[in-house]
Amino acid sequence: MNRNLSKDAAKARIDALTEQINHYNDLYYQEDTSAISDFEFDQLMEELILLEKTYPEFLSEDSPSQRVGGTITKQFETAEHAVRMLSLGNTYSETELRAFDERVAKGLGHRHYAYFCELKFDGVAISLVYENGKLVRAVTRGDGYRGDVVTENVKTIRNIPLFIHGHEVPDRFEVRGEIFLPRKEFDKINAEREANGEALLANPRNAASGTLKMQDSAVVAKRRLNCYLYQLIGENLGVEKHDQAMERLVNWGFSVSPTHQSCASIEEVLSFIADWKDKRHSLPVDTDGVVIKVNDYQQREELGFTAKIPRWAIAFKYQAESAQSTLLSITYQVGRTGAITPVANLAPVSLAGTTVKRASLHNANEIIRLGLHEGDRVWVEKGGEIIPKITRVAEEFRKNNSLPIRYVTHCPECGTELIRKEGEAKHFCPNVHSCPPQVLGRIEHFVSKRAMDVDSLGTERLKALINQGYVSNAADLYDLPARQHQLLGLEVSEEQYTSNGSGSLYISLKKALFAVTEGIPLSSIEAFLEQTETEDTPRKLELFRTYLSSIGKKVTENLHSFKRLTTELADRPFEWIEDFVPVYAVLRALGNLPPQVEAELGARCVEKKTVHDILLPYQESLHPDYLERVRKLKGTTFQEGVISNMLEGIKKSKDQPYEKVLFALGIRNIGENTAMLLAQHFPTIEMLEAASEEALLAINGVGETLVRSLRDFFREEVNQEIIGRLKSQGLKFESDREQPILVSSKLAGKKILASGKLDHFKRDEIVEFIESHGGTYVKSVSKALDFIIEGADMGPSKKEKAIKLGVKLMSEEEFLLLVGTADKS
Numbered sequence: 035m036n037r038n039l040s041k042d043a044a045k046a047r048i049d050a051l052t053e054q055i056n057h058y059n060d061l062y063y064q065e066d067t068s069a070i071s072d073f074e075f076d077q078l079m080e081e082l083i084l085l086e087k088t089y090p091e092f093l094s095e096d097s098p099s100q101r102v103g104g105t106i107t108k109q110f111e112t113a114e115h116a117v118r119m120l121s122l123g124n125t126y127s128e129t130e131l132r133a134f135d136e137r138v139a140k141g142l143g144h145r146h147y148a149y150f151c152e153l154k155f156d157g158v159a160i161s162l163v164y165e166n167g168k169l170v171r172a173v174t175r176g177d178g179y180r181g182d183v184v185t186e187n188v189k190t191i192r193n194i195p196l197f198i199h200g201h202e203v204p205d206r207f208e209v210r211g212e213i214f215l216p217r218k219e220f221d222k223i224n225a226e227r228e229a230n231g232e233a234l235l236a237n238p239r240n241a242a243s244g245t246l247k248m249q250d251s252a253v254v255a256k257r258r259l260n261c262y263l264y265q266l267i268g269e270n271l272g273v274e275k276h277d278q279a280m281e282r283l284v285n286w287g288f289s290v291s292p293t294h295q296s297c298a299s300i301e302e303v304l305s306f307i308a309d310w311k312d313k314r315h316s317l318p319v320d321t322d323g324v325v326i327k328v329n330d331y332q333q334r335e336e337l338g339f340t341a342k343i344p345r346w347a348i349a350f351k352y353q354a355e356s357a358q359s360t361l362l363s364i365t366y367q368v369g370r371t372g373a374i375t376p377v378a379n380l381a382p383v384s385l386a387g388t389t390v391k392r393a394s395l396h397n398a399n400e401i402i403r404l405g406l407h408e409g410d411r412v413w414v415e416k417g418g419e420i421i422p423k424i425t426r427v428a429e430e431f432r433k434n435n436s437l438p439i440r441y442v443t444h445c446p447e448c449g450t451e452l453i454r455k456e457g458e459a460k461h462f463c464p465n466v467h468s469c470p471p472q473v474l475g476r477i478e479h480f481v482s483k484r485a486m487d488v489d490s491l492g493t494e495r496l497k498a499l500i501n502q503g504y505v506s507n508a509a510d511l512y513d514l515p516a517r518q519h520q521l522l523g524l525e526v527s528e529e530q531y532t533s534n535g536s537g538s539l540y541i542s543l544k545k546a547l548f549a550v551t552e553g554i555p556l557s558s559i560e561a562f563l564e565q566t567e568t569e570d571t572p573r574k575l576e577l578f579r580t581y582l583s584s585i586g587k588k589v590t591e592n593l594h595s596f597k598r599l600t601t602e603l604a605d606r607p608f609e610w611i612e613d614f615v616p617v618y619a620v621l622r623a624l625g626n627l628p629p630q631v632e633a634e635l636g637a638r639c640v641e642k643k644t645v646h647d648i649l650l651p652y653q654e655s656l657h658p659d660y661l662e663r664v665r666k667l668k669g670t671t672f673q674e675g676v677i678s679n680m681l682e683g684i685k686k687s688k689d690q691p692y693e694k695v696l697f698a699l700g701i702r703n704i705g706e707n708t709a710m711l712l713a714q715h716f717p718t719i720e721m722l723e724a725a726s727e728e729a730l731l732a733i734n735g736v737g738e739t740l741v742r743s744l745r746d747f748f749r750e751e752v753n754q755e756i757i758g759r760l761k762s763q764g765l766k767f768e769s770d771r772e773q774p775i776l777v778s779s780k781l782a783g784k785k786i787l788a789s790g791k792l793d794h795f796k797r798d799e800i801v802e803f804i805e806s807h808g809g810t811y812v813k814s815v816s817k818a819l820d821f822i823i824e825g826a827d828m829g830p831s832k833k834e835k836a837i838k839l840g841v842k843l844m845s846e847e848e849f850l851l852l853v854g855t856a857d858k859s
């Protein structure tokens with residue numbers, strides 16, 4: 035703290051800090067976004083508090099240091115808290131924690147006291163009010179005095195009891211706790227959002243807070259929020275200590291995290307903190323620290339509060355850990371919607387209990403913001419986010435000649451030039467029809483349970499078929515039986531491959547080491563790599579050399595071919611992916627290649643997606659020993675059994691009814707139900723294609739957007755071609771709803787409607803009767819009708835409309851006469 039600051043400068047700094055903190059508070063509490071890390075935020079706050087202490091004349095009542103950060107929103111009713119909901123003082127340092135302990139000791143006149151330690155759950159604070167054993171109100175913290183009433187949303191949380199049974203339940207009490215989104219649920223939601231091409235949620239805390247404030251409880255219920263309680267409030271509860279209160283909460287059926295502990299001294303507190311530093315990452319909920327509370331209520335009262343925080347409690351926060359690593363390369367992932375996501379490959383570094391090798395970069399803007407250059411030393415941080423992120427470049431280590439990262443211009447999966455729409459952060463691959471991940475997305479939908487239901491075609495197998503050019507649309511699947519013999523030996527396993535920014539194929543280091551050596555089982559190589567996990571690849575290779583010598587089997591041969599590999603790998607500048615090596619280098623290291631292969635290999639290692647495919651044309655010209663080594667590189671391959679099982683499933687799917695086929699086609703905006711509706715109204719695909727906009731819109735549940743999607747779909751030549759092929763392959767493009775047996779054709783070509791109550795027919799009987807005589811039953815009054823059978827009590831408005839349109843009305847008797855049967859059978 036700079037005490038030499040002039041008063042004016044101090045005032046200016048206080049104002050600036052206040053403005054900044056208010057801004058971040060707004061974002062955090064109103065919009066559930068964190069523009070800076072909690073640590074950075076807490077540092078700003080600490081600076082402000084210190085300045086205000088030094089210059090008390092500038093301390094204003096509404097400084098963010100004096101207020102709880104949140105506010106109420108305008109979308110809910112609000113309610114006042116019977117007891118204020120406070121914030122907690124926080125610290126990141128042991129020294130300050132000891133200072134807190136000294137203040138407590140002093141405040142209590144050095145009498146005996148004990149602490150109760152709990153983890154600090156990173157969610158949203160909630161107050162639950164129970165009356166006569168029933169949950170009557172759930173309120174957010176808001177500004178500490180009043181909060182939003184979110185009872186309906188909270189009632190959807192399964193582990194919050196709506197009723198408390200048993201005796202000793204007071205007439206009225208309040209419990210407080212933290213609502214959170216379990217990490218697993220968070221990951222699931224994000225995986226779904228990613229698959230749908232939606233923006234990802236930043237972290238579970240913000241997601242929980244956003245969810246709690248949703249207007250639709252049904253959506254809230256789907257999010258599977260959870261809650262831990264940690265405070266009991268009420269009068270004459272007969273508890274004098276916090277640990278007793280917690281016990282009571284458990285007995286009443288509230289969820290209390292079993293991670294708490296009583297501590298007799300600050301030393302015990304410190305060891306609790308140390309204990310949980312890494313262990314906390316295995317909990318289902320995100321935690322960002324430990325809350326330390328004085329256990330005895332009487333003592334709490336003696337210690338009291340400041341404007342914003344209790345003096346009897348403090349939060350110790352774990353620093354989001356950060357570490358330095360080296361940027362090895364950037365991989366560009368292509369999603370099922372064609373969105374490109376850059377991922378940084380890093381030299382392994384140990385962080386918050388795990389080894390980090392990759393960090394997300396989100397999009398091109400992020401790379402520009404960081405100013406990333408090839409081979410930069412970077413700071414990685416693992417905070418609330420799932421995937422670690424690069425926070426900044428350690429520019430002091432940058433080499434003079436290093437180049438700024440140039441973002442990919444072409445899709446690493448299919449080579450198409452990428453596009454970026456106005457105002458969007460992400461690049462996209464526009465090659466919807468044949469970019470492998472995009473094809474995969476569509477075919478996965480096509481074969482899914484609710485569509486064509488081919489369960490023998492899992493993602494891995496589909497990827498293999500797509501990547502190797504066997505399948506690029508649904509119709510290709512039905513051509514597979516004719517290519518059965520070609521499928522044998524196709525590589526299935528995907529995880530062993532990845533590619534770099536320019537699309538060069540990489541293979542796992544594990545497979546490479548396995549293939550270049552002899553007499554060492556794959557499991558031993560796995561064990562070796564596990565032991566050296568935290569080393570970078572060059573160091574791993576060094577250690578592997580020693581390992582080879584120590585094994586004592588085929589040492590000379592193995593060292594020799596291993597040397598070929600390291601020579602190939604040497605002197606690749608900015609091109610590493612941790613745990614992977616370029617296939618090109620490995621294939622060259624496995625032995626000498628004929629000149630033709632030598633000449634073409636580089637290009638094929640970019641075009642093809644498996645070793646099998648790269649070498650396919652050269653089976654004859656390669657030495658059998660060489661091919662034997664190559665076999666060790668390959669992933670699991672398609673075998674007879676798998677293939678026939680797959681083809682069987684494909685064949686069986688031809689029996690799926692028309693509405694499933696319609697859904698499987700993946701026409702935008704056509705879900706399962708819409709497909710069913712359309713199939714009912716337009717029993718063949720030709721009829722659907724020919725349907726007028728009017729006819730479509732007449733269907734309940736069909737809107738303009740859907741009409742447009744249908745038009746767009748049928749207009750595309752590719753789709754017409756695929757439908758044509760699927761038809762000739764035997765898929766159902768018409769409804770097989772039973773056609774009634776024709777009794778006569780007396781009503782052939784006639785469009786008929788019946789209205790009002792009939793004497794001889796029930797509703798569905800008349801429809802069947804008309805159809806069995808060759809007529810068509812129509813559901814609404816229109817000019818197209820030939821006549822209407824007028825039953826008793828026909829609706830006046832219908833009748834009026836019929837008369838206006840000039841449609842003939844006919845009595846039931848007349849109708850029966852027309853058909854030539856006075857008796858309906």
Ligand SMILES: NC(=O)c1ccc[n+]([C@@H]2O[C@H](COP(=O)([O-])OP(=O)(O)OC[C@H]3O[C@@H](n4cnc5c(N)ncnc54)[C@H](O)[C@@H]3O)[C@@H](O)[C@H]2O)c1
Nearest residue numbers: 058062068069070071072075121122152153154155159325
């Ligand atoms: N990154 C940003 O932009 C930004 C902006 C504003 C606030 N913040 C973060 O929010 C903090 C301020 O929020 P705050 O006022 O809610 O304080 P806080 O989150 O540091 O502490 C108080 C809260 O802790 C929670 N808590 C969790 N487990 C608990 C337990 N076992 N016992 C008691 N309470 C428990 C309660 O919800 C309570 O309201 C800041 O310190 C900062 O870290 C970040």
Ligand SMILES: [Zn+2]
Nearest residue numbers: 445448463469
């Ligand atoms: Zn592409």
